[in-house]
Amino acid sequence: MKILVVEDERDLRETICASLQKEKFVVESAADFHSAFDKINDYDYDCILLDIMLPGGSGLDLLRELKRLRRSDSVLIISAKDSLDDKVDGLELGADDYLTKPFHLAELNARVKSLIRRRQHNGDVNVILGNLTLFPDKRQAEVDGSLLQLNRKEFDLLYYFVVNPNRVINKMSLAESVWGDNIDQADSLDFIYSQVKNLRKKLKQAGATVELKAVYGFGYKLSEV
16 A cells, blocks of 8 residues: 655654554655656555645645546645635535644554545445455465465555456556565566566465456556456
């Protein structure tokens, strides 16, 4: 699950990112309007934490851009401006929630998790495809009720496949879903190949009714058998 933190105050931005990373999210950040604008045009996110007052522009204009792009990223406004007009404007432009600074990190994390569940699973905690069930909050997967032993990256990849069923996904998109914009920190494409190979083997051995297929020249696709 990938999150974008748009916040110009450095210490707060780094604190939020560190807290979300402890919750096992893939986290990217932007410190100004223009870098945030580029990111939302280039990548999809499960949730965007958005400050209204930014160097170079307004967070409300970023909401307008998301609306123009017809994106479904969940948006949580985080702002020191506690006026009713700001809240109404943000919510009318498509924001899902509003949190006023200062706030407790525990509350922020809880709201982020709630928004992600609401967006991707219609409020359900579990994600089901065939006889495969994923528990995002616990980062666990089961096949017919039996626990599937996965490392962290394997779970991240499987989650990305399950919420994008029957869609051909290229290796770079998979790498971005696992590392965000820090993919240069690893030999990502070779690593993706080995992780997908292991994941395919584990699903088959567990008797999963979903199959992870390689689509030659394009990437991979997860489908029910």
